[in-house]
Amino acid sequence: MVVNVFFSAVTQATLSRHELLAWVNDCLQANLTKIEEMATGAAYCGLTDLLFPGSCQLKKVKWNSRHEVDWINNWRVLQGSWKQLGVDKPVPVEKLLKAKFQENFEFLQWFKKFFDANYEEHDYDAVSARGGEEFPAVLPGGKAPPPARAAPRPAVPSTTRRSPGITSAPQKSTAAATQKPAIITQKAPSSNNSNGSSGVNVAAIEEKYKKQMEELIQENAALTESVTGLEKERDFYFNKLRAVEILCTEIGEDQHVHVKRITNILYETEDGCDEEHAEILQQQESPIPPVEVQEHTNGHSNHDEKEITPEEKVHDVAQKAAEINLDDSETF
Structure with a gap:
């Protein structure tokens, strides 16, 4: 059963951006360099599949796309997985897609608490799960990421629920990452509650963009037709004036x-x-x-x-x- 958590940065200890990035890279064998890269939704799909193996359709995830339409697809895959699992966290997709630091940093902080509350130790190969694809892919002329390593076995805290340790972070950071957070648990919501979630509906956003595109195409066609008619009328009257001018000359x-x-x-x-x-x-x-x-x-x-x-x-x-x-x- 999924344990839903409510997180507030004011009342609970938080990790720095560097600690969170190190944790994500360690879990997914990735090479992310900025919090803003979480805006694609691909990393959350991989972390969800690590947390609940087989719960996320990773074959549909676009790991290295730079197009917003593919990012929307990733968030749709994630929301479909969370709906089946019973995760009732509203996902502010529209804000996260802007790739701003603050929104993505706060959402990643919440996910870290959610991960710690639900993780149980098991073996998982993140690279094989995404088909051996590099994440993120190396740009032409860029520096290649470090070679993939086997996922380390997470440190075992005193409780039965555990989260992977941060191998590359300082000792103080590791202690903070493995410390069990203060959480508030509740029963998994029913299917009706998950359907009525106040999170942004990705399908609705995509439908809105398609409607706007159709309106722009129709408007462009009307303007093109109008310009063609005006040019034809201009040439018609110009030819009349030219004929009168020739007549006067002759x-x-x-x-x-x-x-x-x-x-x-x-x-x-x-x-x-x-x-x-x-x-x-x-x-x-x-x-x-x-x-x-x-x-x-x-x-x-x-x-x-x-x-x-x-x-x-x-x-x-x-x-x-x-x-x-x-x-x-x-x-x-």
Whole structure:
């Protein structure tokens, strides 16, 4: 039967980070260098299998992955094992995944007390249990970890429950590690209580990330479609302006352009001119647009729109010259 413990760093003696790391490395034949490396959940899977042999599916554990999705998988494997064992400790997965020192240090302190309260002496090969995989694996150009050693037999305290001794720690640290902690025991919770645990549900976190990813994919597709439409519209109107510019360039000295040609460019679509604007184009025969002529009377201007051609201008000048009769014989 699993013994659940409640741990408080204020009321109970704790180990330093170096002592805890030495203990984890000694139990798992590992080479961890920082408390933050416990955030992957892989070490807890190995320690749980050491504590309760065969209780954790180590084949599903990603020992050396650097991807958060694989870390979430490790915590799911661990929580499934703890649920079957009856461990009622809430696991703050979301906080531990951030790989911050304080959260992972406090959780490892609790696990050490839990381990001491439940460990019974037995032989265990941690390297063989994880398929001979190095933990953590050596990075390219990095220093290789020390060769694997046989797991040492833990020191036997006066009580029936024991925990492995820390072979590489000072004498004072070893005494502190083997000392039986003050614990509060309780009956193993029922399956209903374990199902209602307040710990973070790893499956819910993964589902949340998948939903966010789908929303981002849909948003990206909508934005891509919008940008494509805007670029197409931009090119359409630019081509119209370019056509008008070419038309104005080709006019030459005549400087006469039919309005119909300009409106034909403006109303033209990709499939040609539509029926509504085709009727407008048929009605337009004027060579140039109306010219506004202003006549000033007593400081006021009257606006009349007239269409003036060069022939009409010559005729008006000749008519006004005929109306003026000058007598060359008169002198002033």
